[in-house]
Amino acid sequence: MLAIIRTAIASLRRDKASLALSFVLPIAFFGIFAMIFGNQRDTVPRVNVIVVDQDQSTASRSLVRALLGESALHAYTHPDAKPNQPTPPDYTAATAQAAVKAGDVSVALIIPQGWGANPVAFGPDHEAVKIGMLNDPSDPIAPQVVTGMLQKDAMTALPATMANEGFKYEKQYFGDLTPQQQKRWHSYLDQLNQIESDRAAGKTTADDTGNSDGFSSGGFVPVQKQAVAGQTQNKPIISYYAAAIGVMFLLFTASGAAGSLLDEADSGTLDRVLSSRVGMTTLLAGKLGFNMLLAFAQLTLMFLFAWAVFHVDLWGHIPGFVVMGICTAFAVASFGVLLASICKTRGQLGALSTLLILVMSSIGGSMFPRYLMSDALQKAGQFTLNSWAIDGFTKVFWRDQPITALWPQIAVLVAVGAVLFALARRIARRWEFA
Amino acid sequence: MSATAAPIAVTTLPLAIGGLVKRFGSLTAVDGVSLTLAPGECLGLLGPNGAGKSTLIRAIVGRVIPNSGTVSIFGAPAGSAAASAALGWVPQELAIYPRLTCAENLAAFARYHGLSSRELKPQIAWCLQWAALEDRAKTIAGTLSGGMKRRLNMAAGMIHKPRVLLMDEPTVGVDPQSRNRIFEMIEAIRDQGTSIIYTTHYMEEAERLCDRIAIVDHGRIIAEGAHAELVRNSFGSRSQVIARVTGSPAAIESWTARHNGRANDGAVEFTIDQPTEISLLLADAASSGIELADLALRRPNLESVFLYLTGRELRD
Numbered sequence: 001m002l003a004i005i006r007t008a009i010a011s012l013r014r015d016k017a018s019l020a021l022s023f024v025l026p027i028a029f030f031g032i033f034a035m036i037f038g039n040q041r042d043t044v045p046r047v048n049v050i051v052v053d054q055d056q057s058t059a060s061r062s063l064v065r066a067l068l069g070e071s072a073l074h075a076y077t078h079p080d081a082k083p084n085q086p087t088p089p090d091y092t093a094a095t096a097q098a099a100v101k102a103g104d105v106s107v108a109l110i111i112p113q114g115w116g117a118n119p120v121a122f123g124p125d126h127e128a129v130k131i132g133m134l135n136d137p138s139d140p141i142a143p144q145v146v147t148g149m150l151q152k153d154a155m156t157a158l159p160a161t162m163a164n165e166g167f168k169y170e171k172q173y174f175g176d177l178t179p180q181q182q183k184r185w186h187s188y189l190d191q192l193n194q195i196e197s198d199r200a201a202g203k204t205t206a207d208d209t210g211n212s213d214g215f216s217s218g219g220f221v222p223v224q225k226q227a228v229a230g231q232t233q234n235k236p237i238i239s240y241y242a243a244a245i246g247v248m249f250l251l252f253t254a255s256g257a258a259g260s261l262l263d264e265a266d267s268g269t270l271d272r273v274l275s276s277r278v279g280m281t282t283l284l285a286g287k288l289g290f291n292m293l294l295a296f297a298q299l300t301l302m303f304l305f306a307w308a309v310f311h312v313d314l315w316g317h318i319p320g321f322v323v324m325g326i327c328t329a330f331a332v333a334s335f336g337v338l339l340a341s342i343c344k345t346r347g348q349l350g351a352l353s354t355l356l357i358l359v360m361s362s363i364g365g366s367m368f369p370r371y372l373m374s375d376a377l378q379k380a381g382q383f384t385l386n387s388w389a390i391d392g393f394t395k396v397f398w399r400d401q402p403i404t405a406l407w408p409q410i411a412v413l414v415a416v417g418a419v420l421f422a423l424a425r426r427i428a429r430r431w432e433f434a
Numbered sequence: 435m436s437a438t439a440a441p442i443a444v445t446t447l448p449l450a451i452g453g454l455v456k457r458f459g460s461l462t463a464v465d466g467v468s469l470t471l472a473p474g475e476c477l478g479l480l481g482p483n484g485a486g487k488s489t490l491i492r493a494i495v496g497r498v499i500p501n502s503g504t505v506s507i508f509g510a511p512a513g514s515a516a517a518s519a520a521l522g523w524v525p526q527e528l529a530i531y532p533r534l535t536c537a538e539n540l541a542a543f544a545r546y547h548g549l550s551s552r553e554l555k556p557q558i559a560w561c562l563q564w565a566a567l568e569d570r571a572k573t574i575a576g577t578l579s580g581g582m583k584r585r586l587n588m589a590a591g592m593i594h595k596p597r598v599l600l601m602d603e604p605t606v607g608v609d610p611q612s613r614n615r616i617f618e619m620i621e622a623i624r625d626q627g628t629s630i631i632y633t634t635h636y637m638e639e640a641e642r643l644c645d646r647i648a649i650v651d652h653g654r655i656i657a658e659g660a661h662a663e664l665v666r667n668s669f670g671s672r673s674q675v676i677a678r679v680t681g682s683p684a685a686i687e688s689w690t691a692r693h694n695g696r697a698n699d700g701a702v703e704f705t706i707d708q709p710t711e712i713s714l715l716l717a718d719a720a721s722s723g724i725e726l727a728d729l730a731l732r733r734p735n736l737e738s739v740f741l742y743l744t745g746r747e748l749r750d
Contacts, residue, residue: 267527267529267532268525268526268528268529269529269530269531271492271497271525271529272523272525272529272543272590273543273546274497275495275497275521275523276518276546276547276548276594277518277519277546277547277548278546433496433497433498433499434458434492434497434498
């Protein structure tokens with residue numbers, strides 16, 4: 001038995017790259033997952049939310065101000081300034097809806113006209129004007145976070161309004177206060193009114209540094225939720241995961257298939273092929289073409305399964321699916337060919353491809369949605385094929401966007417595929433001649 | 435890719451190598467080799483493992499870029515489309531697709547060489563028949579016996595009807611029966627006029643198949659000629675006496691040295707000019723207390739030539 005162990009160790013030692021990767025792989029994964037989940041307490045992903053104030057009342061301005069200052073949210077009232085538009089106009093209900101539909105933000109809050117007159121709802125018979133919440137159901141977390149923050153901010157930003165509304169309800173259900181009680185109540189209400197108007201004007205008050213004790217939250221601000229994307233989908237997350245899981249396995253398949261290059265180099269078949277009229281460029285292009293076909297077939301099967309079992313609307317999105325499928329297949333096929341040309345043995349290819357694919361998949365959104373990750377990881381995810389492919393498929397199947405809207409994803413996937421293939425061709429020169 | 439090769443002048447030699455040198459770092463694998471191959475000739479490259487035979491073959495097919503020297507195939511440089519069309523290569527490794535059937539393997543290599551769909555079927559049929567694999571056309575290559583895989587490996591080298599076939603130790607690891615079948619295949623194409631370069635370290639194969647033999651050692655050709663010519667050049671009309679004897683080792687060693695013999699594989703070999711010298715050898719053995727167990731007289735072979743030229747066994 002010792003002899004067998006010795007032989008196995010000696011073989012592993014000869015393949016230094018595999019040896020290194022077999023130790024690097026688990027450490028790399030541990031690091032990545034620790035980054036994603038371990039730091040959640042410090043770097044909770046902030047939800048992007050557009051706020052449209054149609055009311056322009058003291059109460060609505062206070063609320064907007066509070067939402068803009070909310071640490072758990074990235075609230076915007078207008079798009080970011082651009083060189084050609086240094087002071088962009090505020091969002092309207094229509095532009096906010098378009099932004100949610102396009103996936104720029106997950107939630108938009110529309111504070112309608114008249115909301116400030118009666119902002120709090122206590123009873124079931126209440127007919128107050130409700131804040132509109134437009135949301136993208138592909139992100140089920142964001143609306144809940146925004147709803148909670150809205151309640152909290154309403155409580156802390158509108159103390160006088162809250163108290164006044166509460167007083168009205170108290171009078172309605174318990175009767176009038178004594179004159180002395182009313183005097184004390186109005187004195188306190190004056191203080192709260194001062195705080196509220198200061199906040200609407202953007203002034204910092206002494207109370208802002210304290211907590212919100214005394215104002216319990218819990219749905220006092222009525223919100224009307226409305227999904228503005230994926231209305232035709234009955235299983236919002238299915239089309240997301242069909243693309244997400246599909247891309248991850250495409251990468252594995254492409255790397256494995258491209259590994260035939262290494263087998264052929266080992267067996268001498270590659271030499272024999274290259275001694276015929278087939279040159280290295282033709283050979284690699286052939287491998288790329290095969291990998292693309294395989295990847296596209298795999299994606300097709302995945303979406304057919306999603307259609308048959310989960311009723312994803314494949315037939316209504318064929319052009320977008322074909323375009324995204326071809327671009328994704330091209331990029332992953334090039335990735336596989338590049339890995340095969342870099343590695344010297346199947347062992348190296350297995351370890352390196354596992355490392356890269358799992359890292360790309362974890363930060364690129366194939367394992368869990370990117371909106372659950374911190375801002376830094378979401379940005380890092382943009383350097384993966386997974387995120388571009390998933391974004392493209394999401395645009396097609398979830399947001400019902402036209403093919404023209406896919407141009408960033410198409411451009412990136414095709415460009416990355418071309419660069420990876422060119423690199424693979426360059427590295428494959430080692431097989432050409434001795 | 436076009437199936438038509440550039441025209442090759444028929445008057446040009448199938449293969450001409452001039453001053454070929456190939457170094458790998460500090461190792462000189464091929465050291466100034468010059469060779470020609472005549473139309474329809476079978477040239478054997480005989481040498482021990484590591485002599486540089488395979489590197490020479492790979493330089494001919496354009497898979498090795500030489501440091502200096504030239505290789506031309508019917509006048510076309512190695513690695514050119516014309517040279518690739520004229521050359522067939524049977525590598526030492528089993529360079530076939532193990533998961534494809536025999537017919538699929540042949541079709542793949544035919545297409546790589548640019549054969550048209552029209553040519554494909556008859557050429558595959560010919561190759562299968564040549565390799566005696568007609569009944570295995572649909573058998574997965576990986577499931578064939580070792581000998582059959584070797585024959586398929588050879589057939590893949592002949593699929594595009596090359597005029598020059600390079601065979602790099604095609605009988606490695608093959609049983610005697612399959613080896614004979616392979617010899618018959620080579621003899622068949624040789625008789626049809628295909629020029630062949632055949633590398634081996636088995637002198638029997640070189641003797642049987644090759645019109646001319648180049649003995650390769652340390653990347654150089656140390657002797658070249660027909661079998662009889664090589665023997666004559668090294669030994670003239672001399673013969674070899676192989677004696678198996680018993681007696682004291684010291685006496686045997688002394689007796690061997692006195693007659694310029696050498697111990698080999700439990701026997702003692704002597705080179706003699708005349709058969710009458712045998713009686714002198716035997717008389718000296720008897721007087722030294724050495725008993726004769728067995729005695730044979732033979733003409734020197736290529737093994738003897740290699741030993742004579744290098745001082746080493748061919749299989750060292």
